[in-house]
Amino acid sequence: MNQDYIQPHPWSIIEEGFDRERVKSSESLFSIGNGAMGQRANFEESYSGPTFQGSYIGGVYYPDKTRVGWWKNGYPEYFAKVLNAPNWIGIHVEINGTPLDLATCSNIKNFKRELNMKEGWYQRSFVATTPNNIELEVVTTRFLSLSHDEVGAIKFEITPINSDTLIVFKPYIDAGITNEDSNWDDKFWNTTKVTSEKNRAFIESHTMKTNFKVCTFMQAYTVYGDLLKSSPDSENSEELSIGFEFSQKVKKGEKVSLIKYGGYTVDRNHEADKLTEAANIVLDEVSSLGFDGLLEEQKKAWAQIWEMSDIAIEGDIKAQQGIRFNIFQLNQTYTGTDSRLNIGPKGFTGEKYGGSTYWDTEAYCLQFYMATKNQEVARKLLKYRYNHLEKAIENAEKLGFKNGAALYPMVTMNGEECHNEWEITFEEIHRNGAIAYAIYNYTRYTEDYSYVPEMGLEVLIGIARFWQQRVNWSENRKKYVMLGVTGPNEYENNVHNNWYTNYIAKWCLEYALEQLDYVQQNHPADYKRIIEKTKLTNDETGLWKKVAAHMYLPYSEEHGVYLQQDGFLDKDLVRVADLDRKERPINQHWSWDRILRSPYIKQADTLQGFYFFEDHFTVDELEKHFDFYEPFTVHESSLSPCVHSVQAAKLNRMEQAYTFYLRTSRLDLDDYNKEVEEGLHITSMAGTWMSIVEGFGGMRVKDGKLCFAPKIPEQWEKYSFKINFRDRILKVTITQEGANFDIDAGEPLEILVNEKPITLSA
Amino acid sequence: MNQDYIQPHPWSIIEEGFDRERVKSSESLFSIGNGAMGQRANFEESYSGPTFQGSYIGGVYYPDKTRVGWWKNGYPEYFAKVLNAPNWIGIHVEINGTPLDLATCSNIKNFKRELNMKEGWYQRSFVATTPNNIELEVVTTRFLSLSHDEVGAIKFEITPINSDTLIVFKPYIDAGITNEDSNWDDKFWNTTKVTSEKNRAFIESHTMKTNFKVCTFMQAYTVYGDLLKSSPDSENSEELSIGFEFSQKVKKGEKVSLIKYGGYTVDRNHEADKLTEAANIVLDEVSSLGFDGLLEEQKKAWAQIWEMSDIAIEGDIKAQQGIRFNIFQLNQTYTGTDSRLNIGPKGFTGEKYGGSTYWDTEAYCLQFYMATKNQEVARKLLKYRYNHLEKAIENAEKLGFKNGAALYPMVTMNGEECHNEWEITFEEIHRNGAIAYAIYNYTRYTEDYSYVPEMGLEVLIGIARFWQQRVNWSENRKKYVMLGVTGPNEYENNVHNNWYTNYIAKWCLEYALEQLDYVQQNHPADYKRIIEKTKLTNDETGLWKKVAAHMYLPYSEEHGVYLQQDGFLDKDLVRVADLDRKERPINQHWSWDRILRSPYIKQADTLQGFYFFEDHFTVDELEKHFDFYEPFTVHESSLSPCVHSVQAAKLNRMEQAYTFYLRTSRLDLDDYNKEVEEGLHITSMAGTWMSIVEGFGGMRVKDGKLCFAPKIPEQWEKYSFKINFRDRILKVTITQEGANFDIDAGEPLEILVNEKPITLSA
Known part of the structure; x- marks a missing residue:
């Protein structure tokens, strides 16, 4: 944990001073993304x-x-692995013939990174x-x-301070990249065509096996005073890369800039044989806008996002910075425009963890997107799972289930399982429940049935x-039991009758029956189609x-509580507070078996x-279980x-709720887990939003x-x-004195x- | 399973006919070993x-x-991995300038392999x-x-049938070998010296990291009629190998032989800088005996082993062949002369599974060696674990245990853990019990305290x-419980209160207390030394x-039975007999979670x-649990x-006992599991002996x-x-009419x- 690393600021993430040890961490923290592509702060x-x-x-x-x-x-x-894509940002720079490389420079001053979250750009200066x-x-x-x-833009400005200098910019694109996270050191990309046209260059590549076709492209020009040079002095094309060269003699104290546009066109959005053509079209568009014009659009687009999704906090700048960083990252990761995409655990900030979609999406992220965007976006997240239903059925078949039973994968990109620890992959099956719950949650919130x-x-x-099919009848208990599962608490594996899993399974069965009735009565044609397709029988229901x-x-x-699982009370029930601090976090100090028992x-x-299922239980019951x-x-x-913050707030334990809030909101900014260099924790960021809106705001x-319990x-x-509630925009302001609600x-x-009714008028 | 592959024979394993598909399987089945080294039938x-x-x-x-x-x-x-050692058996052969290679020969006739178990040699002819x-x-x-x-001997005889032929033998030794079973394709051996002296050659190498120093050596000569050629015609020395060349013009119908002695001297038995010298000494010894003299010694040595360990069966040749194959392999693997060695699961027949020692040694093998050799051999097996005590304490410390608690590894070579599946490595801890039980078993059988x-x-x-330290008090049960273990049944993982583990743990505590008392009373000096060394306190005991x-x-x-573990009765208790045959073996057809539940x-x-602990329970209780x-x-x-065979026999269910016996005794010969090419299942072979001596013989x-219940x-x-019982040799003969006991x-x-006393006299 490093709490002084990032400067507190309400709207920006700022690092000051150059520290080689922190380069990789900053590459994560200052990552940028636009939902379609992402870039670490290299x-x-x-x-x-x-x-x-x-x-x-x-x-x-x-x-x-x-492996x-x-x-x-x-x-x-x-299994699907997040893939490092060809580099579009690269610009080699030569200063009087010597490469610019911060690792070899001396006397580095005024080094500063700023991620301006309000306007959606990243700047580095030194x-x-x-x-x-x-x-x-x-x-x-x-940005x-x-x-x-499909495009990013870079402005690279250099001012020689102590003498006239020959500055050579060599912007390039490069498909000769590898993954850090690779099991077998496979070659992931195959490059088929490297072309150029004036100051534009294009590399057509496809991924091995999956055959995603991508054109990586760039366009570059330099500006020196009123001299705009849009034709490179020379070009260097190789098998996997292509670069231009722009030379400029620059007077001491004067500035030269290289502007570079770059990015990808992908066959998901274009015809496979027209990717270079598509790249040319997008470059035509952005170059007619110019760097500043494009940046203006960017500011407007982010202003629009913030208009709806911002949470303003007064009196606590670190909390303010934390929640905005979280909201910013969620919006960088997923914009809700494409139901083929989802919210990866590291977003576009790292390649760790194969696949992109966990149950986090349904359990933690859906609410955020539903309330800060609109129901269409939330619906796309649901549709993503519908599109994967066939694969979920195949996945269940591999594990011995039959007759259309579906088990959604623990982690996935394309619907196939991307995880391989038996106690998780095969046993952490409660994820299926969250997917059903998201349907319920969506219809409850939107009333869109x-x-x-x-x-x-x-x-x-x-x-x-x-x-x-997953339960079995226990003669012993005269009940249906569910053996060998891992609940949300992954510090227990292969347990029997995890209450959460059994409860959500029971709920799923009841909810499916209820929705069957509903569809039969209200959408008889759909009902007929679905019954025919699924061959569902009365015996089954x-x-x-x-x-x-x-x-x-x-x-x-x-104890008057539901038991987490059959054996919980046999454990040595020493509270966390009574554990030696030196032994924590236990996942770094204890062997796995010790954690499990x-x-x-x-x-x-x-x-x-x-x-x-908060409505199923009284506040007293919640308190007892908490x-x-x-x-x-x-x-x-x-x-x-985040979940504990919401519940502590509900129980009027605001100090505890606030402590939980802090822990979640600045997890990455303060690098609590000392691993931010691998990428950010994107999905838990939605939990920070939840802590405020559902927790403090109730x-x-x-x-x-719609209910509130403001604290x-x-x-x-x-x-x-x-929040956007059924296409009405509601603004909630909460002070120490009370709460105010404005509606559009x-x-x-x-x-x-x-719990008291209030009627809001515009 | 292939029941016709190996010819039935009371004393030999015989394959007839050349089948390329079976070469690797035969390489396992016809493996030879002498306890110190082993060789697949390449x-x-x-x-x-x-x-x-x-x-x-x-x-x-x-x-x-x-990995x-x-x-x-x-x-x-x-973790320690079984290592492929430099090749000492190689002999390139050229026939009129063309290499002899069975893969390129035509018209292959009379191909035969014979492993003569009675005399301890392997022959191949074609x-x-x-x-x-x-x-x-x-x-x-x-052989x-x-x-x-430290030495093996080869006689390679060739007779040209259709014409006079120039035959060139090129015997060699080669340290340029690799492991099939390797995680990272590391280089395992480093060769430091390649030398020769007349018809002897030597390669000194050491293993990487472990730095075991080995001299691989050979000596060769040819015999043609009465011409003995002991000087090679030429020599070819390379970086990692060395070879000789012996040319001989051979008349049609006449035989030429190459005799080769080869093997290893190791720094475990010699000074590290005198390995070549030691090799010369052993070569002096064996060459003075000659191939035939050495073979005579071999026959005598095996006769001596068989004299004591043979089980003769009349009326069932396959059963006879099976038990002798098992006894032969056990003796090839471990001779009991070195307490630094143990009985690997594949012996010297393959490299699968890192490490060599499982709880199999104590639970299944000890009895065999104790009864067919002598108590010194059994004591060496016990001493092996004593030598690893420090490492077992370190191993337990890594898992969070303290104060001299010892957890023996699941699999080991040098005392360190060689296994890495949490549910086995950390949880299949009952192995500790078998190690204590072996001490009890040894003293009970030998009366050597x-x-x-x-x-x-x-x-x-x-x-x-x-x-x-491993148990915890359950407030819930008001008992000590043991959570998160894997019992001998590895088809359940991370279970709670596995009866076998809890029972043997309780027994270990009681037995340790009893032995403490015994030593205190009978060996006070040892007691004092041990208490001082272990710092054992009365609080602890x-x-x-x-x-x-x-x-x-x-x-x-x-049900009137002890439960395998807490959750057993919650399972869907369908008997194996009611399972679809197509689903078996379940480990090839079911996903792991399905097996577990x-x-x-x-x-x-x-x-x-x-x-x-058969004496702790009545036959009725056994029957109920069985x-x-x-x-x-x-x-x-x-x-x-094997265990079930012993118990079925005790319950007078001889047909069932016999079925179990067959299943264990010809597992490899008939390749039940279709994996014999990877090597043999050595440790379970002791179970076959157990089925006869403890099962049928009672x-x-x-x-x-000493008790018997002959069936x-x-x-x-x-x-x-x-059997050797306290240095008395007892011969047991059992017929359909009754049993006969002879004593030396x-x-x-x-x-x-x-249960009736009988007094035996010589």
Whole structure:
């Protein structure tokens, strides 16, 4: 954890001073993305120090062959891996014939990085002396355009300070890249064509095996005073790369700039044989706007995003910076325009973890996108899973399930499983529940039921079939039991009757039955089509009813709580507070078996069920369970503090809620886990939003009504946020004195504040 | 399974006919070993078809870097891997200038392999026509000397049949070898010196990292009629290999022979800088004996082994061949002369599985060596674990145990853990129990208690400390429980209160306490030394007593049986007999999670406890447990049928006992698991011996007395075996009519036959 590394600022992430040790961490923190592509904050010019290069294209992946110590039946043979894409940002720079490389410069001053979140750009500036004694000022600014999401723009400005200097810019694109995270050192890209046209260059490549076709392109020109040079002095084309050369004699104290546009056209969006053509079109568009014109569009696009999704906090600048960083990253990762994309755990900031989609999307991210964008965006996230239903059925078949039972993968890119630890891949099956829950959550929030007959019901049937086949009747208990699962608490594996999993399975069965009835009555044509397609029988639904009615739910009479799993009370129930601080985090100090047999909980498990199904339980019950489980919770998952923050707020424990909030909101900025160099924790960022809006703000939907229970940490003067509720925009402002609700034009809306009805008018 | 591949024969393993598809399988089945080194049945001459080369030196291994998909705290960074050693058997042969290679020969006739188990040699013979149309008869005979265990001998005889022929033998040794089973394609051997002296050659190499120094050597000469040529015509020395050339014009119908001695001297047995000198000494010895003299010694040595360890079966040639093959392989693998060696799961027949020593040694093999050799050999097996005690304590420390608690590794070579699956490495901890049990078993059988004060008590203290720290008090049950273990049935992982593990842990604590008392009373000086060394306190032993007295043992009142683990009765209890045959073996058809939540048992688990502690339970209790668990047992471990065979015999279910016996005794000969090409299943071979001697013969020691309960399968006319009981040799002959017991010279011995005392006199 390093709390002084990033300067506090309400709208920007700022690093001051050059520290070689932090280059890789900053490359993560200052990453930029536009939903379609992403770029780590690598230097444009050569850098011979430690760096982790990363350019990513949304939805472009590689099926890496699985590598394990000991093979288990059912592991995926191959799984999708986030792929480093060809480099479009590179600009070699020569200063009087000597390459510019910060690792070889001396006297580095005024080094500063700024990620301007309000306007969506990243700038790096410094003054340094090259090995041949030229002192320079460098300012480089870049952004990935939201309005033209295939393109990024760079302005690289150099001012020699101590003498007239010959400056040569060599902008290039390069497909000769590799992945750090690779099992077999496979070659991932095959390059087929390298071409150029005046100051534009194009590399056509395709990924091996998946055959995603991509054209990486660039255009460059220099500006020196009023001299705009749009034709390179020379060109250097190689097998996997192509570069231009622009030379300029620059007078001491004067500035020369290289402007570079670059990016990718992909066959997901264009005809495969017209990628270079498409690149030319987008370059025509952006070059007619120019760097400044494109940047203006960028500022407008981000202003529009912030207009809706900003959370303003007064009186606590670090909390303010944290929540904005989280909201910014979520918007950089997923914009909601393409139902083939999703929210990867590292977004576009690193390549760790194969695949992109976890249950995080449904359990943590959906609410954010639903409330800060609109229901169409949320619907795209649901549709993503519908599109993967066939693959989920195949996945379940591989594990021995039949008759259309669906098991969604633990991690996926294209619907196929990307994970290979038996205790997770095969056993952390509660993920299926979150996917059904998201359908419920969406319809509850939006009152848009059309997704269910169109797509959702088929998903619910596949999931219900899975649960019915996954349980077995225990003669011993005269109940249906579910053996060998891993709950949300991954610090227990292969447990029996995990309450959360059993509960959500029972709920899924009931919800599927309820939606079947609903569709039968309200959408008879869809019903007929779906029954024919799925061959669902009354015998099956009869069995669903039976399983749901007789599902075993472990409960302790003594403690008055549901038990996390059958064996929980046999554990040595020493509270986290009584553990030696030196032994924490336990995942760095304890062997795996010790963790497994301990009572320590990685993230909300039983309490996750209380979060999803809060209306099923009283506040007293919540309190009892919170007081029983939280003391054993080590919060070693980035997804843990947010759920607990929401519940602590509900229980009026604001100090505790605030502590949890802090822990989640600045996880990456303060590098709590000392791993930010590998990339950011994107999905947990939605949890920070949740902590404020659902936790402090107490926002929820109950019986069709929007409800609030406004609270505020004592550290804050005021905070405000907006939500989109059924296409109405509601602004909520909460101060130490009370809460204020503004609504946009339209009909009056009745909401509940602290359970009292209030009618809002525009 | 291929039941016709190997010819039935009482004393030999015979293959007839050349089948390229079976070369690798035969290389395993016809492997030879002498306890110190081993050799797969690779051809001496070049062979361009599929082959799996394997030469092994006992105790010479390489620490391979662990490779896993997802790292867990506690995994070993490196682990010992069985290492392919330099090739000493190679003899290139040229026939009129054309290399002899069976893959390129035509008209191959009379191809035969014979492994003569009675005399300990392997012979291969064939007639074939080379590509240049020379028809040859080839007979090649080889053995690894028991009397000179650093050396092997080969006689390679060629008779040209259709014309006079120039035959060139090129015997060589070669250190340029690799491992098939390697994680990172490391270079394992470094060669430092290649020398020769007349017809002898030497390569000095050492293993990387472990730095085992080895001299690989050979000596060669040819015999043609009465012409003995002991000086090669030429020599060819390269960086990693060295070879000689012997040319001989051979008349049609006449025979030329190359005799080659080769092998290894190792720095475990010699000074590191005198390995070539030591090789010269052993070559002097064997060349003075000559091939035939050495072979005579070999026959005598094997006769001596068989004299004691043979089991003769009349009326069932396949059963006879099976048991002799098993006994032969056990003696090839471990001769009991070196306490630094042990019994690897594949012996010297393949390189699969890192490490060499499993709990198999204590649970299955000890009895065999103890009864067919002598107590010194058994004591060496115990001493092996004493030598590893420090490492076992370190191993436990890595997993968070303290104060001298010892956890022996799941698999080891040098005392360090060689396994890396959390559910096995960290959780299959019952292995510690078998190591304590072996001490008990040894003293019970031999009445030699000296091992306990000298070494065993320290081992028992380390193990007792482990168990005491590994359990925890359950407030819920008011008992000590043991969470998160894998029992002998590896088809359940991370279970709670595995009865076998809890029971043996309780027993270990009680046995350690009992032996502490015994040593205190009978060996006070040793007691003082051990207490000082281990810093054992009365508080600790008090805790041991408490844990043993209050250990939780899961029991079902309803079924009247101990429960394999807490959750067993929640399973869907469908018997194996009711499973679809097509789904078996389940480990090839079911995903791992499905196996784990099924009731199917891989090998004896609760019944393993009934085997170890048979005197603790009545025959009725055994029957009840056998009838409860065996129907759920799939016997997919090679170690399963033997225990069940012993117990079925005890329950007078001879047909079932015989079926189990067959399943274990010809596992490799009939290649039940279709994997014999990777090597043989050595440790389970001791189980075959157990099935006959302890099962059919009913041999056991109770209250200090040797007992028998002789039975015979109806398929057999007669069987007989010998055992060494406290240095008395007892021969047991059992026919359909009854049993006969002969004893060697000495005092009369009282034994119990079917619980009736009988006094045997010489």
